[in-house]
Amino acid sequence: MIYPPPGDSYLPAADFVLLRWIIIPEHIKIIVDHIGNNYCIPIIQGKINMNQTNSEIQNPPTGFFSSLRYLGPGLILSAAIVGSGELIATTALGAKAGYALLWVILLGCLAKVVVQLEYGRYCISHGLPSFQAWNKVGRFKIFKVHWSVYCGVLFMLTNFAGQGGVLGGAAQSAAFMFPSISTQAWTIIIVIAIGLLVFHGKYGPIEKIATLLNILFASAILYCVFAIQSTDYAFSLSDLASGLTFHLPSDALVFALTAFGITGVASGEITTYPYWCMEKGYAAWTGPNDGSPEWAHRARGWIRVMTLDALISMVIYTITTCAFYILGAAVLSTQATIADGNGLIEQLSSLFTETLGEGTRNVFMICAFTVLFSTIFSNTAGFSRLWTDAFGLFRIIDWNNKKQRIRSIAVMAWIFPILSGTIYLLIQKPLFLVVLMGISNTVYLLVVAYQAIVFRYRGAISALRPSNFYDATLWISVSSIGYMAAYSAYRIFN
Numbered sequence: 001m002i003y004p005p006p007g008d009s010y011l012p013a014a015d016f017v018l019l020r021w022i023i024i025p026e027h028i029k030i031i032v033d034h035i036g037n038n039y040c041i042p043i044i045q046g047k048i049n050m051n052q053t054n055s056e057i058q059n060p061p062t063g064f065f066s067s068l069r070y071l072g073p074g075l076i077l078s079a080a081i082v083g084s085g086e087l088i089a090t091t092a093l094g095a096k097a098g099y100a101l102l103w104v105i106l107l108g109c110l111a112k113v114v115v116q117l118e119y120g121r122y123c124i125s126h127g128l129p130s131f132q133a134w135n136k137v138g139r140f141k142i143f144k145v146h147w148s149v150y151c152g153v154l155f156m157l158t159n160f161a162g163q164g165g166v167l168g169g170a171a172q173s174a175a176f177m178f179p180s181i182s183t184q185a186w187t188i189i190i191v192i193a194i195g196l197l198v199f200h201g202k203y204g205p206i207e208k209i210a211t212l213l214n215i216l217f218a219s220a221i222l223y224c225v226f227a228i229q230s231t232d233y234a235f236s237l238s239d240l241a242s243g244l245t246f247h248l249p250s251d252a253l254v255f256a257l258t259a260f261g262i263t264g265v266a267s268g269e270i271t272t273y274p275y276w277c278m279e280k281g282y283a284a285w286t287g288p289n290d291g292s293p294e295w296a297h298r299a300r301g302w303i304r305v306m307t308l309d310a311l312i313s314m315v316i317y318t319i320t321t322c323a324f325y326i327l328g329a330a331v332l333s334t335q336a337t338i339a340d341g342n343g344l345i346e347q348l349s350s351l352f353t354e355t356l357g358e359g360t361r362n363v364f365m366i367c368a369f370t371v372l373f374s375t376i377f378s379n380t381a382g383f384s385r386l387w388t389d390a391f392g393l394f395r396i397i398d399w400n401n402k403k404q405r406i407r408s409i410a411v412m413a414w415i416f417p418i419l420s421g422t423i424y425l426l427i428q429k430p431l432f433l434v435v436l437m438g439i440s441n442t443v444y445l446l447v448v449a450y451q452a453i454v455f456r457y458r459g460a461i462s463a464l465r466p467s468n469f470y471d472a473t474l475w476i477s478v479s480s481i482g483y484m485a486a487y488s489a490y491r492i493f494n
Helices: 064-068 073-081 084-110 113-126 130-137 147-177 183-198 203-230 237-244 250-262 267-280 282-286 293-334 344-348 350-356 358-393 402-427 430-458 468-493
Strands: 016-024 027-036 042-044
Touching: 064 293, 073 203, 073 267, 073 293, 073 358, 084 237, 084 250, 084 293, 113 130, 113 267, 113 282, 113 293, 113 430, 113 468, 130 147, 130 267, 130 358, 130 430, 147 183, 147 267, 147 344, 147 358, 147 402, 147 430, 183 203, 183 358, 183 402, 203 293, 203 358, 237 293, 267 282, 267 358, 267 430, 282 293, 344 358, 344 430, 358 402, 402 430, 430 468
Parallel strands: none
Antiparallel strands: 016 027
């Protein structure tokens, strides 16, 4: 699937047209002679975009089971989501606050999914990825680029540091299992492995690897949750109920803010979701909007498939995230502190050793490596596309040139892990780096949520108007995001 370039507009409906080109100095005009039927050809900056054709259009599946084979973008997000936030930030929050902040984890997982859905809806109906969509619907621009894109670039810069913590955690896990190779050497090995896996820019392998990693880490952590019930660390329903009181202890505020921003579908994953929806084919299968009832039917059908994709991934990451938090609350809350540095992952390994015995430490390390590697892998793939999108808007590359886009993704697939790995080697405090990423995620989430409202009311298509229930949940989602950010700021300054 080729992304539609910035500034797409469409010719009036006409299913088959005869085009005559008249060359005029410095630009091209297009004259359209209608021959019949209805077709819509996208025009891009004075040229015709022939990327979207009738051959790509496909009717959506109608049943639940037939829709399952079209899932995928959400599984890539799950591989990115269930990682640093869950293994490091969530368990650290559980260790700090016990069961009291289980509600923060649930809110972080459930509240943001409707915002994700709105990004998916806009992508399918308009055929634009996130930054280009922001630039299209936005009004206040600086050098022809909307202000929100600049916020996105700032967030992506801080993400290099956060992903450094993720990469460093994976290196610590590998070094424990293979102590003959140092953590620093493993950092370099992982950087090379990530670059080799992602630089090709193809969607299919990324989806398959992400699905496999989802199965591995979800199975491992759920097994541990059930196994803990036969130990001294067993938890009860009353323990879980105590975490639903909506109390926010001041001594756990930073970890709570981090956990809310980074658990569930974080702002970075929401922003990258449309790219995966496009590469999966949802937008291409829907086709250009020609205003016909057939197009509206296809769009509603693929939006329905996308919604199923997002909800199934939400179930996966909510269950696994809560499992990590419960383990942290049950086991690590008895420890005095969570020490940052090169011993962080080994300390977290007590999640397994305290419940299943010392012999399971290697099992935990395998699980930790899988979780953290999947995060850096999926985020490298996603953010290389975000950077490429931004480069197109800033005219660093020609977005209309497919070769330049693919080359940009390949280059960023190497730059992203190299910079992240370098930051880790310089600081070597993965918990600090992950907390920094969580806070930046929470701040950036305000921009992402605001744009979701803009999509809904400024970029909506009347034929695809969602239900009142959807609108209500979207406003609840955006309000909860704003509340958490405002309340945390109030507590920090008071």
